[in-house]
Amino acid sequence: MKNLILDGMEMDNFYDIPINEIEVDDINVRKHNREDRIDELARSINRHGLMQPILLFGNAGKPPYKIIVGQRRLLAHQKLSKETIKATFSGEIEPIEATLLSLAENMQRVDLNHADKADHITILYNHYGKDEHQVAEALGLSVRTIRDYVKIGEQATDKAKELLKSEKVSKADVKRAIDAAQGDEEKADILLEEIGKLSKYDKSRAVEYGKENPEATAEKIIEVGQKPKVQETIFLKLPKRITKAIRKASKKLYIDIEDLALKALEEWLERNDFIS
Incomplete structure (x- = not known):
């Protein structure tokens, strides 16, 4: 989809566009932290010039223009x-395609907060008929990754998203609180306040207990998470191709290697009826 959109644009045609003819629109996914490190970017542009033109919606000669990609460059x-x-134009494309372009560009940037990503990925997810593979x-x-962001976009409360925007909580902990709360928004917010204080293993226990006991209070879920759990350590010698595949999957899925290996082993044991 993305390549088809790009192929329809005249990306080699650049124009010097008056800044007062450009406006920020909802098609640009960056809603927060717009002015972070603008001084640094401005100094770079002042010294080296604009290395990459911004992308505007529509065609040249029809102001006012809506910005798709390059909002921080405009602010600088x-x-x-x-x-x-200096700008180039998207041509006549659908607004949802413009949002896709903006999101695709901003997903590569570490400073676009997870709440904005979640909201706009969820918009695309709904637009494409809830087809996570297409998104x-x-x-x-x-x-x-799409599933994680959609879960946050659809189920996280406004309070949780604000905490995520301000980087007071992690994306992983927001998802954990949602999973443990099993649809109870008030419980999820209470869990989110406490779950960040737990260790990685305590968090896993808390989420597991919350899923198995949907009637449990947030306080009980945290209490169970904090309790030591009897575990046994088994060391395995794995072929290089397996360890390479695990590392690749861990990096692509943003899952801790140990958690990924445990989940894969657990699913295999369940599938073959070794776990009832």
Whole structure:
């Protein structure tokens, strides 16, 4: 999908566009932290020039223009009191395709917060008929990553998203709180306040207990998570191709290697009726 959109654009045609003819629109996915490190970017542009033109919606000669990609570059130009900025145009594409382009570009940036990503990935997910594979292919992400963001986009409360935007909680902990709360938003918010204080293994126990006991209170879930659990350590010598595959999957799915290996082993044992 993404390649088809790009192929329809005249990306080699650049224009000097008056900055006062450009406006930020909902098609740009960056809603927060827009001005982070703008001074640094402005200094770079002032010294080296604009290395990559911004992308505007529609065609040249029909202002006002809506920005798809390059919002921070535009802000840096405004800070430098420049009157024009070099831009290229998307041509006539659907607004949802413009959102896809903006999201695809911003997903590669570490400073786009997870809440914005979750909200816009969820928009694309619904647009494509809840086809997570199509969204994953369009954005170049794993299906697991799409699922995680959609879960946050659809189930996280406004309070949880605000904490995520301000980086007071992690994306993983928001997902853990949702999983443990089993649809109870109030419980999820209470869990989110406490789950970040637990160790990785305590968090796993808390989530597991919450899933198995949907009637349990948030306090009980945290209490169980904090209790030591009898575990046995088994060391395995794995072929190089297996360890390489595990590391590759861990990196692609953003899952800890130990958690990934345990989950794969557990699923195999369940599938072959060794775990009832």
